[in-house]
Amino acid sequence: MAIPIAAVSSNGDQRQTLIVIFLRGAADGLTLVPPVADDNYYRSRPRIRVAPENAIPLDGSFGLHPLLKPLKRVWDDGHLAIVHAAGSEDDSRSHFDAQDFVEHGGVAAGGWLGRFLRFRDRTPQSPLSAVALGRRFPECLRGAPSVTVMQSMDDFSLGQKSDDLAARLARLYATQPDLLAVAGRDTLNALARIERMRTSVYRPEHGAEYGTDGFSLELRQAAQLIKAQVGLEAASLDLNNWDSHFTQDAIMNPLMARLAQGLAAFYADLGPAIAHTTVIVMTEFGRRVQENSSFGTDHGMGSVMILMGGGVRGGRVLGKWPGLASNFLTGPGDSQVVHNYRNVLAPVLLRQGGGPDLPVIFPNFQLQPLDVY
Amino acid sequence: MITRKQFLLAGAALTLSGCANIPLGFRPSFRKLEPDSGPFKAPDSDSVDLISHVIGRLSFGPRAGDFGRISGSARTQEESANCYIEEQLAPEYIDDSALDHAIRRIESLSEPLGELFEYKEKVLLGDMTRATLLRAVWSKRQLYEKMVHFWTDHFNIDSSKGDCRWLKAADDRDVIRRHTLGKFPELLRASARSPAMLWYLDGRVNRKQNDADKPNENYARELLELHTLGIRGGYTQHDVMEVARCFTGWTVRTVSQLNKGRVEFHPEQHDNGEKTVLGQHIPGGLGEKDFDRILEIVSLHPATARHLAEKLCCHFIADEPPASAVGEVARTFLSNRGDIRAALRALFATPDFLAARRTKIKRPFEFVVSALRATQAETDAGPALFDYLVRMGHAPFQYPTPEGYSDRAGHWMGTLLWRWKFATAISRNEIPATTVHTERCIEDFGGAQGFAAHILGRRPLPDEIAASGSEADKLSLLLASPEFQRF
Numbered sequence: 037m038a039i040p041i042a043a044v045s046s047n048g049d050q051r052q053t054l055i056v057i058f059l060r061g062a063a064d065g066l067t068l069v070p071p072v073a074d075d076n077y078y079r080s081r082p083r084i085r086v087a088p089e090n091a092i093p094l095d096g097s098f099g100l101h102p103l104l105k106p107l108k109r110v111w112d113d114g115h116l117a118i119v120h121a122a123g124s125e126d127d128s129r130s131h132f133d134a135q136d137f138v139e140h141g142g143v144a145a146g147g148w149l150g151r152f153l154r155f156r157d158r159t160p161q162s163p164l165s166a167v168a169l170g171r172r173f174p175e176c177l178r179g180a181p182s183v184t185v186m187q188s189m190d191d192f193s194l195g196q197k198s199d200d201l202a203a204r205l206a207r208l209y210a211t212q213p214d215l216l217a218v219a220g221r222d223t224l225n226a227l228a229r230i231e232r233m234r235t236s237v238y239r240p241e242h243g244a245e246y247g248t249d250g251f252s253l254e255l256r257q258a259a260q261l262i263k264a265q266v267g268l269e270a271a272s273l274d275l276n277n278w279d280s281h282f283t284q285d286a287i288m289n290p291l292m293a294r295l296a297q298g299l300a301a302f303y304a305d306l307g308p309a310i311a312h313t314t315v316i317v318m319t320e321f322g323r324r325v326q327e328n329s330s331f332g333t334d335h336g337m338g339s340v341m342i343l344m345g346g347g348v349r350g351g352r353v354l355g356k357w358p359g360l361a362s363n364f365l366t367g368p369g370d371s372q373v374v375h376n377y378r379n380v381l382a383p384v385l386l387r388q389g390g391g392p393d394l395p396v397i398f399p400n401f402q403l404q405p406l407d408v409y
Numbered sequence: 410m411i412t413r414k415q416f417l418l419a420g421a422a423l424t425l426s427g428c429a430n431i432p433l434g435f436r437p438s439f440r441k442l443e444p445d446s447g448p449f450k451a452p453d454s455d456s457v458d459l460i461s462h463v464i465g466r467l468s469f470g471p472r473a474g475d476f477g478r479i480s481g482s483a484r485t486q487e488e489s490a491n492c493y494i495e496e497q498l499a500p501e502y503i504d505d506s507a508l509d510h511a512i513r514r515i516e517s518l519s520e521p522l523g524e525l526f527e528y529k530e531k532v533l534l535g536d537m538t539r540a541t542l543l544r545a546v547w548s549k550r551q552l553y554e555k556m557v558h559f560w561t562d563h564f565n566i567d568s569s570k571g572d573c574r575w576l577k578a579a580d581d582r583d584v585i586r587r588h589t590l591g592k593f594p595e596l597l598r599a600s601a602r603s604p605a606m607l608w609y610l611d612g613r614v615n616r617k618q619n620d621a622d623k624p625n626e627n628y629a630r631e632l633l634e635l636h637t638l639g640i641r642g643g644y645t646q647h648d649v650m651e652v653a654r655c656f657t658g659w660t661v662r663t664v665s666q667l668n669k670g671r672v673e674f675h676p677e678q679h680d681n682g683e684k685t686v687l688g689q690h691i692p693g694g695l696g697e698k699d700f701d702r703i704l705e706i707v708s709l710h711p712a713t714a715r716h717l718a719e720k721l722c723c724h725f726i727a728d729e730p731p732a733s734a735v736g737e738v739a740r741t742f743l744s745n746r747g748d749i750r751a752a753l754r755a756l757f758a759t760p761d762f763l764a765a766r767r768t769k770i771k772r773p774f775e776f777v778v779s780a781l782r783a784t785q786a787e788t789d790a791g792p793a794l795f796d797y798l799v800r801m802g803h804a805p806f807q808y809p810t811p812e813g814y815s816d817r818a819g820h821w822m823g824t825l826l827w828r829w830k831f832a833t834a835i836s837r838n839e840i841p842a843t844t845v846h847t848e849r850c851i852e853d854f855g856g857a858q859g860f861a862a863h864i865l866g867r868r869p870l871p872d873e874i875a876a877s878g879s880e881a882d883k884l885s886l887l888l889a890s891p892e893f894q895r896f
Contacts, residue, residue: 145567145609146809154802154809163800163826173799178569179809181802182823192826194833200878201885205829207872208890216770216891219822226826396810 051312052346052388053262054270055255055302056149056176058139059295059319061278062131065339066325066371067288069118069353072099076360080325084284084333094118098353103292106300114350115303115310117408120357121338121374123321127367129335131279134320138377139175141398146179148381149270151397153180156390162267163226164192169254174272186257189234192266194227202227226266233264244305245297251275252298259305262313269388278319281332299344306345314346314384318377325360326369336370341380346387348408355406379406442511442547444785447853450477451862457766459486460493461866465896466725466762466769467497468551470779473853473863494757497552498750500590508547515540522579522604522670530574534806535795537568537578541805542790545778556589556749558774559724561805562813564600564636566609568806572663576605576670577806593717593747594708597636601628601704604661604670610811613660615653616678624680629653631811637707639716648687654680655691655699674700709747714739720816721752726761727768728817734761767895770818773801775896776828780835780888781843783864785850789842797840800827825894832888836881847880857883865892 070086071077073096078085091099092108098120100107110116126137141148153166167186168174177183184191194201202224209220238260246252254273261268275295280287299315306313322339344350355375358364366372378398383405385392394403452461460480464471483489496503512518517528517536525533548554564585568577580603588596600606607613610628617624629652633644658679662671674697683693687710691702707713718738722730734756741755742748756762771779777797781788788794798804801824808814815821834840836847847860854860857880861869864887873890875883887893 140569143571144809145570145573146807151809163823165823175569179567179807181820182800182827183802184800185796192830194830195837195839197878197882198833200875201829201833201882201889204872204875204886205889208892212891215818215822216894219825220891222822223825223829227829 051265053258053268053313054149054346054384054388055258055313055315056174056270056272057295057315057317058135058174058176058272058274059278059291059317060131060135060274060276061280061319062134062321062323062335063278063291063319063339064280064284064288064323064333065120065122065319066323067284068101068104068292068342069094069098069120069340070101071097071120071357071360073097074360076325076362080360081327084327084331095353097357101292103289104296106296110300110303110344111351115345115348117343117348117350118353119341119343119355119375119380119406119408120353121355121372122318122341122377122380123338123373123375124377125373126321127337129321129337129367131320131335136175138318138320140178141378142401144399147174147176148378148397149176149272150179150183152385152388152392153177153270155393155396162269163223164230164261164266165269166271167258167261167268168272169257170250170274172274174274177270177272180270189230189257189260192230193234198227198231229264229266233260233266240301240305242304242307244301244303246301246305247294247297249294249298251294252301255298255302256305259302262306262309280323281328281334282330284327284332287332303344310345311347314348314387315342315344316381316384317342317344322371324369325365325371337366338371338373341375341377343380343384343408346384348384354408375406376401379404380408383408442507442543444787445472445474447473447849448855449473449853449859449863450480451854451859452476452865452867453862455868457867459490459763462763462766463490463493463757465767465866466765467494467555467757468782469545469555469775470782470896471863471866472782473785473850476863494754497550498590498754500550500553503549505549508544508549511543511547512540518578518582520578522576523668525575525578526669528575530568533575533578534568535792537581538795538798538805539790542778542788542794545774546781546786546788546790552753553589555724556753557586559721560585560589560596562808562816563720564596564606565808565811565813566603566605566806567809568605569809571608572661572670573605573608576603576608576661579603579670580605581806590749590753593713593742593749594704596749597708598704600636601632601700602659602672604672607659607661607672612656613663615657615659616675617654617657617680618678624650624653624657626650626653629656632703633707635811635813637716638710638712639719642710642712642716644687651684651686651691652703654682654684655686655703658697659700709743711739711743714742718742718752721756722761723816725753725756726759726765728819731761734759767892769896770821770894771896772814772816772821773803773824773828774798774805776894777801777831779893779896780831783888784835784845784847784884786835787844788840791842793841793843797827797831828894829885829889832893833885836884836888838881845884847884851880861887864888865890867892 070091072088072091086101090102092105093099124138126134139147166180166183173185206224246256258271318341319339322336323333324336327333358372358374378401382403464475479493480489482492515536544554566573566577584599584603610631611625612628615625626649630649634640638644658675662669681694684691689706718735722734737759738752738756742752745751851857851860854863875886
């Protein structure tokens with residue numbers, strides 16, 4: 037990967053990128069990362085459990101669901117960390133309220149990621165500092181200095197016959213007496229890189245094999261933007277429909293396959309660039325420990341968060357695990373939230389640099405950052 | 410001939426009828442929102458003249474008919490500029506019925522407070538954003554709309570927090586728009602009692618029911634730091650805590666209750682002890698009257714006058730406004746008991762204002778609206794435009810923290826790519842539900858040079874006119890040019 041000479045933005049081409057993947061619908065952490073050494077898990081899930089012999093062993097206490105096998109390599113490389121019993125204090129067990137609460141970072145204005153991008157020492161930012169991949173504007177990015185809900189790379193282009201326009205703008209902006217001259221030059225640099233990226237065929241590297249589903253395609257675009265060094269600092273993606281009240285396997289299996297293939301391909305594709313790219317996988321809440329009568333699970337509290345890349349202390353399950361004994365459950369029989377999601381996000385944001393203003397990003401919350409590095 | 414100074418001194422003695430072509434009084438009409446028809450007059454000076462300057466500052470940029478109408482309203486540029494300023498300071502005499510009619514069709518905006526909760530929040534935010542764009546693009550009361558934006562930032566409320574999703578619509582209508590050119594103390598009072606503000610800055614949970622309760626200082630702090638005295642206004646942490654005590658007990662009924670959104674005072678949650686704020690003693694036992702005492706102390710405080718004068722001068726003169734203008738505006742504000750029009754009239758009369766040609770850089774909202782106005786665009790003011798505003802980080806009602814969108818250029822320098830993209834998209838009619846008729850505009854201005862001069866507010870430089878290419882390419886270049894980023 038060639039290192040370009042000129043910076044796209046005055047921040048010297050921010051190289052740290054955050055990829056936030058939201059599993060909407062409340063993904064069951066006990067299926068993604070089953071606690072294979074916990075008898076209570078097997079007692080609570082007689083029909084929809086991951087059998088110990090099928091789980092991919094991680095650390096003796098936990099395994100990966102077999103469909104997440106592609107992630108085992110990332111785990112073995114030390115770039116994948118798991119936080120179990122993670123979630124928020126919102127106990128509404130309503131998808132909408134809980135997603136909102138998590139993405140806003142509490143009862144707050146704007147989203148945590150939007151505030152992170154805005155309240156740092158480092159300004160101004162690239163026009164491509166934040167993109168939402170997919171059609172939906174995610175609440176976590178609300179309030180960011182710039183958000184593009186990106187459909188395709190063409191979203192960034194000035195269109196056909198723009199060379200002449202760019203040349204004329206270069207002349208006009210070069211003679212400006214103030215900030216506009218610098219901004220004009222930065223923007224023309226960005227445009228040149230975008231055009232190069234847009235007009236070339238993207239080839240994933242290192243044998244990465246993305247799927248043909250939307251989630252894989254979006255991760256592929258994220259990788260392309262990261263490699264093109266256009267100043268991408270945050271990208272948000274959704275993987276929807278985890279609400280497994282009924283026949284959980286039928287609902288979760290295809291999603292898990294997509295999740296694993298996409299993440300593994302992204303990891304391979306980035307190669308060494310994974311060191312400055314952090315992927316966060318989160319969901320609004322976990323599911324009831326006890327399975328229900330229709331081979332599914334109902335709304336609960338704690339679930340898992342997955343961290344990949346960016347120098348996380350991988351190859352291990354981080355934090356504490358309260359177990360599933362009935363006296364450690366909460367509400368109608370839900371896994372506790374031991375690790376508030378803010379305590380997982382905060383150290384990651386600090387690592388991104390730029391002096392993020394954490395009390396503004398996570399207002400009215402006493403942070404106790406988890407040791408993820 | 411009278412000088413500008415004499416004109417302003419004459420003030421009320423001069424009647425507006427001296428200015429030709431300035432509409433007076435209401436003429437009920439139900440016209441559609443339609444662009445003016447030509448022929449139009451374009452600026453014909455190589456630099457920005459006084460007329461283009463005042464249009465640029467008092468409005469969201471010239472519409473096609475503005476320069477000709479205003480420059481033809483009196484014998485000299487100075488008199489014409491004064492007529493325009495006085496016209497804009499008296500919006501109640503400007504017929505804006507076509508726009509009002511269009512806005513009335515957005516039903517949610519006229520709903521009583523409680524009814525707002527019947528709407529989906531996304532619908533409300535869309536309706537508010539659309540109305541904001543329509544008003545900025547079409548209103549003839551341009552200074553009024555500019556000041557609505559000014560106060561919306563000053564009393565910023567992000568509509569995504571809690572019940573602000575619904576209540577901001579009422580705040581926009583009943584607080585900001587109602588008092589925009591009124592008296593600051595009344596505006597401040599309305600804001601302090603606004604249910605959306607009580608939600609946004611946690612005033613609703615500021616209570617003291619027992620000795621263990623610690624007041625929530627959020628609103629008290631922002632009231633002093635942002636809304637009134639300013640960060641260097643001479644208050645202390647102790648003042649913040651005392652103000653918070655004075656406001657204990659005020660709350661808003663929430664979604665789960667009847668009469669949700671209603672603001673109430675709960676005496677049992679009020680700290681009724683004595684307090685001292687900015688050196689002034691407030692005796693115990695005043696109950697809800699503490700609220701009035703605080704507003705009396707801060708709303709016309711000299712530090713408040715100075716803070717507001719600085720912000721107004723930053724908005725209308727330059728990012729770092731000259732001290733002389735700030736002093737003049739602050740003095741006028743105080744001597745007129747917080748009358749916003751008087752402060753603005755004084756500001757527009759300062760030599761600093763008159764000299765400050767193209768010293769400000771448009772923020773993204775101003776850029777988008779000025780392009781729509783300059784090109785006589787037909788637009789639904791809908792999602793395609795919202796999307797551009799979000800990309801440029803300047804969508805109305807979506808700034809997360811209480812200080813509001815920055816009024817200084819440095820914060821917006823990362824937005825050029827999207828400005829250029831907007832410039833090319835609008836010129837090529839590639840923005841859904843927004844259309845420009847470039848050929849007609851060129852014809853109305855008597856040629857491409859005239860149209861370019863209208864857009865730039867002065868005659869174009871050779872580099873600003875593309876020698877080759879289509880009319881759309883030429884328009885793209887003008888709208889993307891550095892000169893069009895300024896006002």
